[in-house]
Amino acid sequence: MELDLLITELDETTIQIDKMRYLATQISTKACEKTKHAKNALQYDFESQEIVKCAAILSDYIEVADAAIKKAVTELAEYDTKLQKGNAKALSADSAKVDFGVTADPSKNN
Incomplete structure (x- = not known):
């Protein structure tokens, strides 16, 4: 359960990173537009290059x-895959156990 929550939070963070990537691209695009309209080299150097x-x-x-x-x-x-495999092994080991005096076939129990 905690693992699922952590993965969900990481997914949300990835979405935020995608938004930041988009904004960085927009900033670069605007800077390139400024370059085209720069009145002089000093203005270009100071604003657009930075x-x-x-x-x-x-x-x-x-x-x-x-x-x-x-x-x-x-x-x-x-890690989750390893945990699930470990849990599956534990469950199969538990289900394979037979109590003393009781057989797997109920018709043979005393």
């Missing part, structure tokens, strides 16, 4: 966070 740099840095951080979340989700899925 915006492009910030958007690139933001995009890099977004990619790192996205990769970390994907890695965490993969590791959680592997």
Whole structure:
């Protein structure tokens, strides 16, 4: 149950990262538009280049966070699979047990 909640939270975080990625792309697009309309080189250097740099840095951080979340989700899925296999083995071992004095066939019980 806790594992499902954690995976849900990671999924929600991934959605937020996708939104940030979209915004970073929009920032870069706006900066490129400013470049086209820059009145002089100084204005371009001061405004547009800094915006492009910030958007690139933001995009890099977004990619790192996205990769970390994907890695965490993969590791959680592997861990969950191991837990489910362990639980399945435990359940099959419990169901295979027969109490002393009682056989698996009820017609043979005393």
